[in-house]
Amino acid sequence: MATxxxxxxxGVGLLVLCSALVIFGGLPTAPIPDVALAVAAxxxxxxxxxxxxxxxxxxx
Numbered sequence: 001m002a003t004x005x006x007x008x009x010x011g012v013g014l015l016v017l018c019s020a021l022v023i024f025g026g027l028p029t030a031p032i033p034d035v036a037l038a039v040a041a042x043x044x045x046x047x048x049x050x051x052x053x054x055x056x057x058x059x060x
Contacts, residue, residue: 003054003055003056004054005054007050007051008054011046011047011048011049011051011054012051013047014043014044014050015044015047015048015051017043018040018041019040021036021040021043022037022040022041022044025040
């Protein structure tokens with residue numbers, strides 16, 4: 001089956017970026033507001049959906 005490389009690349013990028021933000025936000029002295037962490041959690045969900053839908057004919 002063919003893989004849409006653009007969806008896969010964007011999805012992996014979102015997963016890496018947002019997971020790093022969530023991990024860094026867990027530090028006690030991190031200057032990251034809670035709203036940014038909530039957006040990062042949504043970014044994790046969006047990234048996993050993009051990776052899941054990157055292959056043709058396969059649904060999450």
